[in-house]
Amino acid sequence: MEETRPCVITLSTDFGLEDPYVGVMKGVILGINPRARIVDLTHALSHHRLKEAAFILSSAYAYFPPGTVHLAIVDPGVGGERRILVVHDRQGIWIAPDNGILTLVLRNHPRADIFHLTNRKFFLKEISSTFHGRDIMAPTAAHISLGTPPDALGEKVHDPVLLEFPEPQQTEDRLLGQVLWADHFGNLITNINREMIVRTNPEGRPTVRIDGRTIGRIHSTYSDVPREALLALIGSTGYLEIACNQGRAADRLGYRSDHVMAVEVCFE
Amino acid sequence: MEETRPCVITLSTDFGLEDPYVGVMKGVILGINPRARIVDLTHALSHHRLKEAAFILSSAYAYFPPGTVHLAIVDPGVGGERRILVVHDRQGIWIAPDNGILTLVLRNHPRADIFHLTNRKFFLKEISSTFHGRDIMAPTAAHISLGTPPDALGEKVHDPVLLEFPEPQQTEDRLLGQVLWADHFGNLITNINREMIVRTNPEGRPTVRIDGRTIGRIHSTYSDVPREALLALIGSTGYLEIACNQGRAADRLGYRSDHVMAVEVCFE
């Protein structure tokens, strides 16, 4: 009998890396499935920036093998009334509190099955009221990685919590969007993607502005402009970004995560 | 022949994650046992906060499979007279410098065997005087994960270094303890656990105070109180915590790791 391919489980949380919480979840997973391959996506999410978390989650999963189990844990409502959801699609399986963090995954996969995780058979025996990542979600992910079908986990759900996401506004000759988050390099990632730009004007060479300031044309890569110059480009996730060649656009433009920065793509 | 279950090795150090030191230890381990599953618990320990390190280590191991090898390296005395210990119990195996970092593990497992790690057969060939994590402890952990019995590693030890841990004081109607550490969320974890509270008064509904300030009753979870309110609860490790719903208790209460905060549980 051929050995089965080991399953990948990704972890995205707001736990940070200084405490043992992430490691403890891995211990629970490996105790159930010692062959699971666990990958940290990020542990720097925050419940104060839930839309950013939803965007980061939606930008990453396409690069994982089909069948990957994605745990996403930002859970200030732990132990209260909020449900835990399991989302199942051919592309992958997501486990997360029902707080909207899966909004963009669900928008990308409108036919995915959604279950309310209630089957205690797959939980740890003792369940704390403050760490369901360890006691409920990690062991369930491990059991799924061993072949437990998602429909064994609980009843179907048809009303997941969804966040209102700012959709770019399109007029005849322009797109109006906003910055969603700033990455480690200080690149500002917007909610305007390549398809929207092409749909607005398949031939044009638009100008990009941010908070009224003109950045210029859309370039291919950083080194298309002089060192330390700002530029607009389509980033690696397919979304329009404002960057700075060998510098930090976020610092140059005074980005703050609690302030909305308007982005304009003009074909006039 | 059935394939054996791959062994888990956990790493807890004060190395941080910016330098290559943690990765190099993993290289040494995988060179000896390519199937070992290595889990980072934390690399943010400090020799200035050794009791906190001892507590973190003691709170995590129960969630790992039996037989897991735990490396704990906070080692300012490296290359000097201090011994390296191997602690062996049915629950797991610990390898650490003999500086008290295993105090609470040893208290939980009073019948564990303790060995002085001296058998150079399991070390790297060249041993530096400043990185025994890489040259001695990592290769020994890898050999143990392949089945080397701990009693092959050195002589038995009966006098490990133990830290004096502050034990909560119990009177008829109250418990007096203190804060042990603050986690990434700003939760303040104390040295008073659920069993002590029940033993003091199995029926009562006590009031919790910290540095003389009344926090209130012991709640089940964060969302039991309004947003940004302080609360006391039994945390995920079984110990009393002072937290703040969607906020940071450590900041609200002015926690500093070099100042002892007194915690009082009163049944009067």
Next chain:
Amino acid sequence: MEETRPCVITLSTDFGLEDPYVGVMKGVILGINPRARIVDLTHALSHHRLKEAAFILSSAYAYFPPGTVHLAIVDPGVGGERRILVVHDRQGIWIAPDNGILTLVLRNHPRADIFHLTNRKFFLKEISSTFHGRDIMAPTAAHISLGTPPDALGEKVHDPVLLEFPEPQQTEDRLLGQVLWADHFGNLITNINREMIVRTNPEGRPTVRIDGRTIGRIHSTYSDVPREALLALIGSTGYLEIACNQGRAADRLGYRSDHVMAVEVCFE
């Protein structure tokens, strides 16, 4: 048929750990080789400190099994004219942009084969202009870990970019070098190694000075001097370091990464 040993792939980047970029590269690798063992060396490199990055890379690989694939990604020129190199030696395989980051690896392995990575067969199907770590280097590393020979990847290269590294100056009774980087503990690692010191004077007991300040003799380990005292010693990488017993030499001596600190080893 015996199962082959799983291959180790190390990652060294300037991506930080807060964004999902490192995790996404791991997803790409595991999608191609689910048995690859991936080890993070560091994600705190910087294109502003490329020599430090070159030194860190050169200090770590000897502790990994032969055949390990090392990805090193500091790539401000991504999408422009710069080449991607694959360096192949009995000790290991390195994949990196051709910007000098492999200078010390190439100096240590002057007979290594160097290839210009151009064979698109091993890349992802869609290649962004800003994330070749994910689209080109990670999938190529995974294919190499499955046995693809490096000479299938592109043409041989004989003119890799090399950084000018400051070589210590040796006179009859002294060595003049400099600090290369400061690690997490505040240890200052210099470009003077044990062999250079022995070659200068095999018998002597030299005095070490830093920026004109006398540190003293070369000791074996931290605890050879009183607590909080500065000392010189040969560090775990074989290079002279200035450290502080249970303290931070970098803070005590005012180290800044943009200022060159001169180090002197005197036998007079």
